[in-house]
Amino acid sequence: xxxxxxxxxxxxxxxxxxxxxxxxxxxxxxxxxxxxxxxxxxxxxxxxxxxxxxxxxxxxxxxxxxxxxxxxxxxxxxxxxxxxxxxxxxxxxxxxxxxxxxxxxxxxxxxxxxxxxxxxxxxxxxxxxxxxxxxxxxxxxxxxxxxxxxxxxxxxxxxxxxxxxxxxxxxxxxxxxxxxxxxxxxxxxxxxxxxxxxxxxxxxxx
Amino acid sequence: xxxxxxxxxxxxxxxxxxxxxxxxxxxxxxxxxxxxxxxxxxxxxxxxxxxxxxxxxxxxxxxxxxxxxxxxxxxxxxxxxxxxxxxxxxxxxxxxxxxxxxxxxxxxxxxxxxxxxxxxxxxxxxxxxxxxxxxxxxxxxxxxxxxxxxxxxxxxxxxxxxxxxxxxxxxxxxxxxxxxxxxxxxxxxxxxxxxxxxxxxxxxxxxxxxxxxxxxxxxxxxxxx
Numbered sequence: 001x002x003x004x005x006x007x008x009x010x011x012x013x014x015x016x017x018x019x020x021x022x023x024x025x026x027x028x029x030x031x032x033x034x035x036x037x038x039x040x041x042x043x044x045x046x047x048x049x050x051x052x053x054x055x056x057x058x059x060x061x062x063x064x065x066x067x068x069x070x071x072x073x074x075x076x077x078x079x080x081x082x083x084x085x086x087x088x089x090x091x092x093x094x095x096x097x098x099x100x101x102x103x104x105x106x107x108x109x110x111x112x113x114x115x116x117x118x119x120x121x122x123x124x125x126x127x128x129x130x131x132x133x134x135x136x137x138x139x140x141x142x143x144x145x146x147x148x149x150x151x152x153x154x155x156x157x158x159x160x161x162x163x164x165x166x167x168x169x170x171x172x173x174x175x176x177x178x179x180x181x182x183x184x185x186x187x188x189x190x191x192x193x194x195x196x197x198x199x200x201x202x203x204x205x206x
Numbered sequence: 207x208x209x210x211x212x213x214x215x216x217x218x219x220x221x222x223x224x225x226x227x228x229x230x231x232x233x234x235x236x237x238x239x240x241x242x243x244x245x246x247x248x249x250x251x252x253x254x255x256x257x258x259x260x261x262x263x264x265x266x267x268x269x270x271x272x273x274x275x276x277x278x279x280x281x282x283x284x285x286x287x288x289x290x291x292x293x294x295x296x297x298x299x300x301x302x303x304x305x306x307x308x309x310x311x312x313x314x315x316x317x318x319x320x321x322x323x324x325x326x327x328x329x330x331x332x333x334x335x336x337x338x339x340x341x342x343x344x345x346x347x348x349x350x351x352x353x354x355x356x357x358x359x360x361x362x363x364x365x366x367x368x369x370x371x372x373x374x375x376x377x378x379x380x381x382x383x384x385x386x387x388x389x390x391x392x393x394x395x396x397x398x399x400x401x402x403x404x405x406x407x408x409x410x411x412x413x414x415x416x417x418x419x420x421x422x423x424x425x426x427x428x429x430x431x
Contacts (some may be wrong), residue, residue, distance in 0.1 A: 063423075122375050122379050126362070129368060129372055130367070131366065131367055132365065138362045140363065144419060149418075155383075175297035
């Protein structure tokens with residue numbers, strides 16, 4: 001029952017967020033309609049980061065309590081996190097091509113997200129390849145390594161590419177976002193979170 | 207504490223003695239890294255000035271691949287005759303076993319690096335512009351970063367279906383910041399453009415964090431059933 005309610009709420013939120021992102025939010029002055037990808041890109045990124053954080057917590061709980069539910073939760077969050085991270089990595093270049101003129105640049109955020117994606121794909125591969133009862137423990141250990149690695153990656157890449165201009169999202173746009181645009185971002189985020197929760201739930205029940 | 211040090215020392219002694227008699231890992235690494243050096247030199251054909259720019263990357267890629275060869279073998283030895291199972295039931299501290307392995311691998315890989323560095327210098331006409339003694343700290347910290355995480359992950363990948371493939375798959379993503387730091391620090395010393403202090407600090411932070419995590423988690427991984 002609760003599951004159905006969540007499904008309905010997700011559906012409503014996704015539709016409303018689509019309306020917000022596609023019609024209600026004003027057209028961006030310089031970038032035009034291509035900027036609307038922002039409403040999918042940024043909420044996906046936040047959602048995937050939260051998924052990975054949940055994965056980290058669940059892995060610690062598993063190692064401390066040996067609770068198989070925590071392990072199941074860790075797998076589901078990692079999988080859904082990778083899906084949303086993929087969305088981020090696909091929508092990013094789609095937006096960057098017309099706006100920056102290039103698909104990809106080795107800038108701090110892009111590279112960190114890519115490395116994050118690589119780490120969690122390797123986590124899923126370890127789960128796939130590992131055999132026997134030890135899988136949850138080994139995967140939880142790798143998850144802890146992966147999560148601790150992310151801040152170090154960010155720091156190192158930031159230093160590596162200091163000359164590079166900060167991404168647009170961090171500069172003027174984030175601070176000077178139109179209230180309507182904010183609404184679209186927040187609604188989309190809420191919708192994506194509900195969608196992620198729904199997916200995690202489905203996966204968790206398996 | 208003394209028993210931890212004693213067991214670590216005896217594990218280390220055993221590994222070094224085994225390696226000294228067979229020389230399997232060191233020979234394999236040496237020849238493998240030598241091939242990488244030669245192939246890279248054909249692939250890029252650099253001048254002395256160019257090689258100063260790229261050799262930081264080449265050196266570490268060669269050593270990373272060579273280290274994978276050694277790390278994969280490190281735990282294999284213990285699978286024969288169920289040695290690893292014996293460790294599991296023995297009262298010896300798990301971290302002593304881990305530290306013994308890490309120190310052993312660190313020693314072997316350092317030997318290989320020391321033997322191969324002259325070759326890099328010869329083949330690539332290297333002459334350091336910056337203070338070359340800084341490279342010592344870069345190499346010590348960088349090798350430690352590779353070895354400590356690599357030994358831990360080799361113990362993980364030992365339990366998977368395709369052991370040898372799994373190790374690089376899980377080790378490379380986690381090692382990216384360390385690798386970046388080693389390459390950048392080496393290049394900065396060789397070209398003498400900037401001080402590599404930030405990168406050496408980063409390596410140190412990476413080493414401290416991941417050595418701690420490895421020591422905290424190794425017992426769990428060893429006893430995972």
